[in-house]
Amino acid sequence: xxxxxxxxxxxxxxxxxxxxxxGNQADAYAALPRPYIRRGQLSTQAxxxxxxxxxxxxxxxxxxxxxxxxxxxxxxxxxGSGRHIFAAPAxxxxxxxxxxxxxxxDNGLSDAEIEKAEGVVTAGFCAVADSGTIVLHHSAAEGxxxxxxxxxxxxxxxxxxxxxxxLPEYFDRCDQPAALATYISGPSATADxxxxxxxxxxxxxxxxxxxxxxxx
Amino acid sequence: MSATVxxxxxxxxxxxxxxxxxVLPVLxxxxxxxxxxxxxxxxxxxxxxxxxxxxxWQELRTAAAAIRSHAxxxxxxxxxxxxxxxxxxxxxxxxxxxxxxxxQIILDLLRKEGASEVIKIKTMTxxxxxxxxxxxxxxxxxxxxxxxxxxxxxxDQEPSHIVVPALHINRAQVREIFAxxxxxxxxxxxxxxxxxxxxxxxxxxxxxxxxxISGANFLIAETGGVAVVESEGNGRMCLTLPRTMxxxxxxxxxxxxxxxxxxxxxxxARSATGERMNPYTSLWTGxxxxxxxxxxxVVLLDNGRSSILARxxxxxxxxxxxxxxxxxxxxxxxxxxxxxxxxxxxxxxxAILTPQLAEMHHAQSLPFASxxxxxxxxxxxxxxxxxxxxxxxxSEVVNQERxxxxxxxxxxxxxxxxxxxxxAKAWIFHSAQWFGRIGLRFFTGKDGWIHWLPSVGGKWxxxxxxRGLPNQTFHSWWAARPKExx
Numbered sequence: 001x002x003x004x005x006x007x008x009x010x011x012x013x014x015x016x017x018x019x020x021x022x023g024n025q026a027d028a029y030a031a032l033p034r035p036y037i038r039r040g041q042l043s044t045q046a047x048x049x050x051x052x053x054x055x056x057x058x059x060x061x062x063x064x065x066x067x068x069x070x071x072x073x074x075x076x077x078x079x080g081s082g083r084h085i086f087a088a089p090a091x092x093x094x095x096x097x098x099x100x101x102x103x104x105x106d107n108g109l110s111d112a113e114i115e116k117a118e119g120v121v122t123a124g125f126c127a128v129a130d131s132g133t134i135v136l137h138h139s140a141a142e143g144x145x146x147x148x149x150x151x152x153x154x155x156x157x158x159x160x161x162x163x164x165x166x167l168p169e170y171f172d173r174c175d176q177p178a179a180l181a182t183y184i185s186g187p188s189a190t191a192d193x194x195x196x197x198x199x200x201x202x203x204x205x206x207x208x209x210x211x212x213x214x215x216x
Numbered sequence: 217m218s219a220t221v222x223x224x225x226x227x228x229x230x231x232x233x234x235x236x237x238x239v240l241p242v243l244x245x246x247x248x249x250x251x252x253x254x255x256x257x258x259x260x261x262x263x264x265x266x267x268x269x270x271x272x273w274q275e276l277r278t279a280a281a282a283i284r285s286h287a288x289x290x291x292x293x294x295x296x297x298x299x300x301x302x303x304x305x306x307x308x309x310x311x312x313x314x315x316x317x318x319x320q321i322i323l324d325l326l327r328k329e330g331a332s333e334v335i336k337i338k339t340m341t342x343x344x345x346x347x348x349x350x351x352x353x354x355x356x357x358x359x360x361x362x363x364x365x366x367x368x369x370x371x372d373q374e375p376s377h378i379v380v381p382a383l384h385i386n387r388a389q390v391r392e393i394f395a396x397x398x399x400x401x402x403x404x405x406x407x408x409x410x411x412x413x414x415x416x417x418x419x420x421x422x423x424x425x426x427x428x429i430s431g432a433n434f435l436i437a438e439t440g441g442v443a444v445v446e447s448e449g450n451g452r453m454c455l456t457l458p459r460t461m462x463x464x465x466x467x468x469x470x471x472x473x474x475x476x477x478x479x480x481x482x483x484x485a486r487s488a489t490g491e492r493m494n495p496y497t498s499l500w501t502g503x504x505x506x507x508x509x510x511x512x513x514v515v516l517l518d519n520g521r522s523s524i525l526a527r528x529x530x531x532x533x534x535x536x537x538x539x540x541x542x543x544x545x546x547x548x549x550x551x552x553x554x555x556x557x558x559x560x561x562x563x564x565x566x567a568i569l570t571p572q573l574a575e576m577h578h579a580q581s582l583p584f585a586s587x588x589x590x591x592x593x594x595x596x597x598x599x600x601x602x603x604x605x606x607x608x609x610x611s612e613v614v615n616q617e618r619x620x621x622x623x624x625x626x627x628x629x630x631x632x633x634x635x636x637x638x639x640a641k642a643w644i645f646h647s648a649q650w651f652g653r654i655g656l657r658f659f660t661g662k663d664g665w666i667h668w669l670p671s672v673g674g675k676w677x678x679x680x681x682x683r684g685l686p687n688q689t690f691h692s693w694w695a696a697r698p699k700e701x702x
Contacts, residue, residue, distance in 0.1 A: 008311040011467065011518045015292040018526035025290045029472055032282045035275040036479065054492070108506070111423060111457060131482075131493035144507040145456045145498075149449065168478045177439045177474030179305070179501040180508075183481075185493035188449035192364040192380060193387050193407040194251075195258035201363060201411055202418065203449025203496060 038172070040130070040165025047129045047165045048211065054132025058186025059199055060207040066214050071095045073210055074121065074157070081153055081206075087117035089143030096121060096157065106147055114146055119153035120204075125181075126170050127163045127209075134158070134184045134209070135170060145182060154204040156184075159212045225374040225555035228346070229574045232558020234581035239556035248384050252376070252553040255383035259544050262490025263595075270486065279479045281599035284535035287437075287470055288525060294437035294470045295516065301440025305502025307512040315345035318517050322347065322429065322462055325513055326356055329460050331427040335418075337444065337451045338362035339431025340378050340538060341464050341517060343560040344573075347429070358429075359421050361450035363414050370397040376554030378561060379488045379540040384553050418450065428454040428509070432465035433537070434480060435514075438473040441501035442514065445484060445494045455498050461509035467516050468525075468534040480537060483597035487539035520573040529608050533568050535598040540565075542592035542602060548585055557582060564592035568605040576612060583609035627672045646691070653685045660684035 022028065042050060052062045065073040075098040078086065085102045087109070097103050104117050123141040127134050134156055136142045148154055164170050188203030199205060226232045242248055267273050287294055299309045312318035326334060334351065336342065336358055348358045348369075360369045364382035368375055371393040375381030382390075391405040394413050403413060430451070434443040442463055444451050455461065471480065477499075485494040503512050524530050543549040543563025554562030559570040559579060567586055571579040583606045592602040623629055638648045659666045666682040668674070676682060 005311055007313040007317060007518075010313055011311050011516070011522060012292050012296070014518070014522035015295070015467070015525060018522055019289055019291055021290045021293055025293050025472070028286060028290070032279065032286055034279050034479075036272040036279055036482075037275070058495075115423065128493075133493050138504075138507060145452065146507070149452050149456055167482055171475045171478045174474070177436070177441070178499060179439065179441065180504050181497075181499040182452065183493065183497040183499075184495065185485075185491070186495050188447070189495050190363045190411055190448045191258075191489065192362070192367070192382055193390055193410055195255050195380070195383070196387075196407040198408050198411040201415055201448035201450065202361075202422070202453050 036168070037166060038168040040169065042129070042165050044160070048160055048163055048213075050165070051127055051129035051132060051163050052211065054129065055186070055207075055209055058132055058207070060132075060186060060209055062209045062211060064211045064213050067212055070157070070210070070212055071098060074098050074155070075100070077155055077208055077210065078119070078121075081119055081155075081208075083118035083153060085116060085118045087114055087120040087143075087147055087151055089122055089141055089147060091140035092121060092123065092143075093141070106143060109147075111146060111150065114150045117151045119155065119206075120147055120151040121155045121157070122148055124156045124158050124162065126173055127158050128167050128170050129163055129165045130167060132185055133167070133170075136182045136184065137178050138180045138182070145180070148182070148184075149203060152200075152204055153206040153208070155208040155210065157210045157212065160214070163211075224372070225376070226558060227343070227374045227555070227560050229559050229570050229578040232579070235556055235558070235585040236581060238558055239552050242552050242556050247386070248553060249551065251384050251386045253550060255377075255380060256544055256550050259380070259490055263486060263541065263544070264490075266486045266490055266492060270482070276479055276483055277597055277599055280483055280537075280597055281535065283471065283476050283479060284537070284598045285532070287472055288468065288531055288534055290472075291467065291470065291525065294472055295467060297437040298435050298440055298470055299516075301438070302442075302502055302514060303440070305440050307440065307502040307514055310513060310515045312515055312517045312519070314519050315517075318345050318464065318515055318519070319347055319350045321515050322464065323351060323354055323356075325460075325462055326351065326427060327354075329427050329511075331356055331460075333357045333359065333421075333425045333427075335359045335361055335421055335425045335428045335454050335458065336365070337428070337430040337446065337454045338365050338381070339429070339464060340375075340560050341431050341466055342429065343375060345464075345517065345519065347464070359418070359425065361418055361422070361454060362446070363411060363448060363450075366414055366417070367393060370394065374555060375560060376562065377540060377543065378538050378563075378565075384555070418453075422450075422453040422457050426459040427462070428458040428460070429462045429464065430454060432463050432469050432514075433484070434477065435465055435470045436474050436477075436499075437470050439501050441474070441499055443477065443497060443499045445481070445497045447489070447495045449496060452496055452498055455500065456508050458509050460511040460513075462513045462515065464515045464517060467518055467521050468536075484537055484539055487541040487595065487597045520575055523575055524572045530568075530572060530605055532600045533565075533572060533605055535600050536565055536569070537598055538565075539597055541595040541597065542600075545591045545595045547587060547589060547591070552585075557585070564602045564606075565600070568602055568609060571609055571613075576609075576616065580613045580616065583607075583613060631672055649685075649689055653687070656685050 055062045087104045122143045125135045125137040187207045190201045191197045367382040376384045387405040395403045432442045485491045549563040557566045561569045567582040669677045
């Protein structure tokens with residue numbers, strides 16, 4: 001519900017008086033200049049390499065594998081983390097839930113339960129190579145927002161077909177505007193003390209990415 | 217407070233000293249100036265590198281400027297659309313004409329929640345309306361969660377920059393504040409250790425405090441969504457874990473469509489912190505069942521903004537996306553830091569925004585706190601012509617002063633009136649030069665320099681010497697020179 005107050009009328013009245021809008025916002029919007037680059041120029045391979053380079057600059061750990069190697073690669077990453085308890089979104093593909101670890105599948109986990117997880121494994125919506133950004137739309141395979149927030153270690157699995165070069169290409173991939181989204185560009189960081197970049201403040205301190213080369 | 221930190225800054229434009237006076241303690245504080253210059257140099261170097269690699273930087277600026285102008289030209293339409301869509305998605309929209317009303321709305325919401333504590337994401341708008349002291353006076357504790365804001369809150373300091381608000385404080389000073397306020401005597405001044413101390417300090421608060429307050433980087437009219445950009449993850453914590461979220465946003469923050477983020481996000485982080493993208497951007501729309509706060513309020517704040525909108529040349533001030541590139545590049549800000557501006561919005565954007573938000577009743581010295589070099593306009597990602605607005609505001613301030621009683625007795629005013637007379641006729645000008653040469657001889661030292669002048673002239677000789685006038689002017693030399701063929 002909206003709270004109608006005298007201030008609402010007063011503010012909108014002042015804005016109306018100040019701007020004298022034409023009433024044809026859609027046409028005016030469509031006519032706005034957009035001379036910037038929409039599509040990237042890189043080959044698929046170069047685009048993947050750029051993403052990997054950017055992610056590594058953020059201190060994220062990236063490994064590549066084929067679809068067939070994926071379960072094994074997931075297991076190796078989990079084992080290499082030295083962690084044992086992992087959270088997973090409700091609809092994470094079953095073959096990613098590698099045996100030998102304790103899995104907390106999110107069918108309505110409480111924050112306290114998620115807090116117990118030492119890591120989390122999720123899918124992603126898309127990745128933008130230019131800025132090294134991983135996009136989550138928080139679908140059932142990407143997990144609720146809290147799931148990729150409390151655990152200190154995040155493994156995100158992306159298929160090569162999900163990688164775009166430029167940010168506008170990501171927006172072109174959205175059939176409709178995202179209602180809920182998180183764009184992650186490297187692990188949590190701060191430079192608030194003397195502009196010294198410190199990795200890991202409140203979000204996950206460790207970001208791992210598996211890129212499935214032959215996955216569309 | 218540690219001796220190296222300046223006296224307590226006043227960031228309320230109704231109480232702050234004029235810029236030339238407020239700046240004096242800063243100019244006498246070498247540690248503070250060193251801290252500011254260091255931070256600025258680091259950001260500037262990173263920004264320059266990342267802007268240079270972006271082949272379409274100018275094209276992005278063009279698009280961003282057009283989108284922001286369009287949003288402001290049609291602001292009522294987009295705000296109503298935002299309200300409709302946000303409400304449909306389960307949010308509650310409130311309108312606040314000024315700071316007093318915004319504070320009261322937020323306090324009432326907190327009381328309704330029965331809140332005794334509230335966690336906050338860094339928001340300059342909340343500092344603008346002085347929200348924290350108001351809420352605290354009503355017995356509700358506020359916890360800032362951005363690292364820089366924690367440093368300021370625990371150290372009882374004021375922000376001096378809109379993106380890195382504690383850039384005037386160095387690691388030793390942070391250590392001192394944390395050691396004292398968190399009871400960690402063995403803390404070192406390693407930034408990593410200090411950051412970890414903040415992480416531990418806040419972790420339980422994030423999990424336990426059920427109410428949060430945020431600002432907004434963008435409101436999206438098309439969807440009723442809100443976007444917040446941040447680095448540390450404290451924002452995500454506040455946006456995800458509490459039951460209730462209250463977002464305070466200036467009415468100018470609206471973008472027409474979701475897709476406009478493709479322009480803004482490419483510009484914002486590069487301009488602000490010299491990163492290709494900030495570590496976290498969060499976007500949410502109303503309430504999502506099972507994910508994040510189940511009660512969501514947006515407070516839309518006017519507080520002088522609609523008056524700025526009414527003036528065509530000034531309207532561009534509201535295009536600002538708060539990246540701080542203008543202050544990072546400003547030769548004045550680099551020397552003074554933020555506190556001298558007497559406002560939560562320092563630097564060039566503050567110099568035009570603060571007096572206008574105060575409807576020209578306060579902060580009249582700020583439009584003069586600039587050399588008009590134009591560097592701010594050049595870096596602005598949304599192309600705000602700050603020098604143009606500065607000049608407009610300067611003329612308004614002069615017109616205000618002209619109307620003041622007793623103005624004719626002001627030495628500066630008298631001097632300018634006399635200069636006006638002198639320049640009007642050549643013979644008066646020449647006589648004035650003759651008198652000036654005679655008069656200045658009394659002040660000219662043996663070295664040919666003037667080191668001291670009385671009255672208004674002293675404003676010059678306070679900080680620089682003046683060369684004594686030569687015995688002959690160019691005009692008299694020209695007239696008296698030996699002429700060819702004669």
